Amino acid sequence: MRLLLAIGINPLGLAILETTGHVTGRTRRVPVGNGRQGDAFWIIAEHGMRAGYVRNIQHDPRVRVKLRRGIRYRWVSGVATLLPDDDPLARQRRIIAWHPLRALNAINVRVLGADVLTVHIRLVLEAAASPSDPADGPDRPALPVPDRRVGRQ
Numbered sequence: 569m570r571l572l573l574a575i576g577i578n579p580l581g582l583a584i585l586e587t588t589g590h591v592t593g594r595t596r597r598v599p600v601g602n603g604r605q606g607d608a609f610w611i612i613a614e615h616g617m618r619a620g621y622v623r624n625i626q627h628d629p630r631v632r633v634k635l636r637r638g639i640r641y642r643w644v645s646g647v648a649t650l651l652p653d654d655d656p657l658a659r660q661r662r663i664i665a666w667h668p669l670r671a672l673n674a675i676n677v678r679v680l681g682a683d684v685l686t687v688h689i690r691l692v693l694e695a696a697a698s699p700s701d702p703a704d705g706p707d708r709p710a711l712p713v714p715d716r717r718v719g720r721q
Contacts, residue, residue: 584634590627609689616683654686
């Protein structure tokens with residue numbers, strides 16, 4: 569799957585999430601279910617807090633998501649928030665209702681998921697209008713970062 573995404577083939581129902589590694593500080597990219605609705609992007613993390621990208625979001629909530637904008641794929645910046653009190657399976661049913669082709673990813677999450685967690689990303693769509701090279705590193709604009717990490721007040 570990562571090979572297909574690396575060469576620019578993005579299967580329906582998937583997107584690429586880019587985070588900054590919490591230990592190394594290097595850019596990390598992972599395919600996730602495409603739960604976009606307007607300027608919101610929803611992810612149901614099948615391994616919950618054990619997923620590497622979730623731990624990266626805990627450390628630095630500024631992320632980028634590679635999404636289809638028109639006929640091309642573009643990187644869109646955003647701020648992620650972990651929602652441990654949300655019902656991830658109910659959220660997943662709503663995501664499938666928006667776009668039935670996302671059901672395949674939902675089946676995968678339900679079969680393999682042991683400790684599911686909802687992640688919400690507030691997308692900054694106007695930042696995607698400026699051309700940027702997807703091969704670039706994490707060239708993220710300064711976004712306001714809410715301190716909504718799990719376990720913090």
